[in-house]
Amino acid sequence: MTGHSFRLNQENLEALPSGALWWETRQLLCVSDLHLGKSERMARRGGALLPPYETRDTLDRLAGEINNMRPKEVVCLGDNFDDDAAGEALHPQDRDLLTRLMAGRLWIWVAGNHDPGPIDLGGENRAELHLLGLTFRHIAGKVDGFGEITGHYHPKIRISGESRPCFLIDSSRVILPAFGTYTGGLSSHSSDLDDIMGPRALAVLTGNKVLAVPMRPGA
């Protein structure tokens, strides 16, 4: 394993190079911000006709991670679909792949700001989720004694001239990078993230290998 291991509220977690989070105790894989169907949604709204391959690409990478880790549970941490209608409009081939991935494991769709409604694809739909000492929700909230796992911000950080999606980790929470192919990023130096994360927060870069750096270099 080439992930970055850390403890959050006494639980052992691992930030994987793909941008997924692994919880060994529960054999649980968590990904955030898949934004499936983004190109379809943009076209529907009269926007640009983007290359319509991102859903397949995202699902292929998710399938790869599921094959590696063989999770018993998968938590998709919100903004799983670019909007509720995008979930309905999935290409049949993509829908089949997703169904195959879901088969034989517990699959939980946490609602996001893009996809508040339940989705008719099987699995459980939840606003948020509490497991042992951890809370899974889409957007970071108040520190409440649980370890909090969220997405939403698509954090990125740049070192040696290269910008990559990253996990942000402090003593009470972790923010996941976006897993979807067509997702941008918010610099971890932005004021929003600066306000949320504690003073000794780490950024863990995704890529071929994970790379941990202080979120606020030189601070």
Next chain:
Amino acid sequence: MAQLPQKFQDWFEKRGWSPHPHQLALLERSKDQSTLLIAPTGGGKTLSGFLPSLIELSNDPKAGLHTLYISPLKALAADIRRNLATPVEELALPIRVEDRTGDTRQSQRQRQRTDPPHILLTTPESLALLLSYEDSPHIFNGLRRIIVDEIHALHESKRGDQLMLCLSRLATLAPDSTRIGLSATIEDPAAMADFLSPGNTHILNADPGPDPDISILETAERPPWTGMTGAHSAKAVMEKISQAKTTLVFINTRAQAELYFQALWAENTEDLPIGLHHGSLAREVRERVEGAMVAGQLRAIVCTGSLDLGIDWGNVDLVIQVGAPKNVKRLVQRIGRSNHRYNAPSRAILVPANRFELIECRCALEAVQERDLDGEPRGDGPLDVLCQHILLTACAGPFDDSSLFNEIRRAGPYQSLTRQDFDDCLQFCATGGYALQAYDRWQRLLLNADGKWQLRDPRAAKRLRMNIGTIVDVETLAVRLRGRFGTPLGEVEENFAASLSPGDTFLIGGEVVRYEGLRDMVVEVSRSPTKEPKIAVFSGTKLAMSTKLSHRVQRFLSDPTQWKSLPSYSQAWLTMQAKISRLPQIDRLLTETFTRGDRAFLCIYGFAGRNAHQTLGLILTKRMEEAGLEPIGFVTNDYAILIWGLQPVKNVAPLLDPQGLREGLETWLSSNALMKRTFRSAATIAGLIEKNLPGQRKSGRQATFSSDILYDTLRKYDPNHLMLRITRIEAMRGLVDFDRIEDMLTRSQGRIDHVLAPHLTPLAAPLLFEMGKVPVKGRAQERLMAEEARQMMAEAGLT
């Protein structure tokens, strides 16, 4: 020769003018369909263009749009409006003249569509916008004359291609309209005529005026071996400024302009008022400088290409070019900015920034004196611009594909467009043109019952109009002083902003500022008391030397009899090179290998320009890595490329084998940042990526994603897509500049000279100090990142 009508004759006489011969010649040809007037700056070009219109309108001032004037600059349109006011008022002509640019009020723009003025002054983008309205036939059907000003500037960019497509559209709407193109001195008038209106453009050459008085600055201190700033010349240049009335100091890049401005200030013992003007400064700042110049309050402006065109400042009597001009035509046009009066010689001084540039300046000076201008030949009209044109045509109403195709082929840049390419563009506009047909329900264009193409959703027109234009700037962020109403200082490239850490200092607008942080997409800074910025420059593209000028330089170097015009220290330098190695020759390719310390060096004198050398460096080092030569890094300038590694190159020729290089290019291109940048620009123009969407910026960056992702996705799933084809074509002649590598190989035809030099050679030496060394990528990059991460963790006590 035509005569001015009595009324106009009297007006000329009253002002103490007599009409220039070319003004009368143009009048004589006023019935011709298309005329190209080539005249030097200050030749009353613009008035020549308008005379036929003013005379016609003075006889028959019927309502409606009569003349459309298009210039590349908004400021120029506004300036011409003020200038035309004089004859219109003094001759009491019943003519309405208005401008229409991005700065025009919404209410006025609305009125111009229902009740257009006689003469409308606009820009290519504003014209494209007007043509995208459903009422465009009504606006333009009575149009008589079209004047394209500064056509030489438009000709060099996609703005010109877009404009020519629009003129083709206008020819359909107003078949009787005539065209006049107004150009500064150019190298190939026939090509320009073919661009303006193929087959029927008559060329009028005005008297080119007296030769310019041009010299190379002598400085007490010799120019340094390398570097681009020219800082050694500041004292001497300051003296020239103080002797002249008003001086324009041209610098090649924005960053260098900042540095040079600082260097000048340090020598400005008389406290002369000097301004700074470049494209990265906030508009407020630039307008203030321009205003001060118009009011005659400045003795000099340090500027970049931002002042290449524009309003006449009659009081400029000296132009100084710091750094090699890189391109003779542009130099001539810059020189023309001084003494903006016809028949008075312009005065200009060239300031080489280093020893190589001394030679380049000498060659450029001779080229100017011989009126031997350069210019890269123009390829066919780009397809991304065509895609935008098709979408905007759809905004104006349903169209027939064959009629549109024929109309487009009447535009100069698109006269050899194939039906296949047109259809590919049309498919791209309609469905995205993907191998996976995903958008059947959401097509952008549909064939209607009449067999015409129309927008599926008419509301899309609004979004498309917001994306008009072919200028795709690198993404920039505003720089402001920290505080609630922080003063805007200018902008920097997003990549540069991302490289800053709080506490870093850099130069902008002539002052050193401290980076505080990024808030709401604004770079917040505070004034820094330090004199020396920690990070000297923000990035900017460097122009490559033109092919023709580099050929001149090669011929100059290979012929010692020409060296007499050089200072003795330069002659000694070249003589030493001939002794230790060889001199580069135009029909051969000189390469040298030597060792220095524990590094093996390879120097190739390609004379193909900076961009092509950069490409060659990346391909060659990759090939060397495969061959086990363990390259470590390389550096380039306009003349040569220097590569160093652990193993000496024994046999150079196989590395430079054309077929191998072409194959290397293929694999290398796939993941290249230049390709991604080229893709972004093409995809934005073609409407695949939207710019300027209201509210987009405010919604935070996590909503938008980098176009690099689209590029990677297309390459993976749809490698033959139109956008990738366009990107390749663009990159070949743009930043990748592989065409010039091909030219280099064709010229030398395998005649490669390999000199095993005993040590570092005189010509290669300056390259060692050149900025911008490129490490060989791949595993090295991963290692660098890991090392930096380790250091950061250690600093933070987190090992």
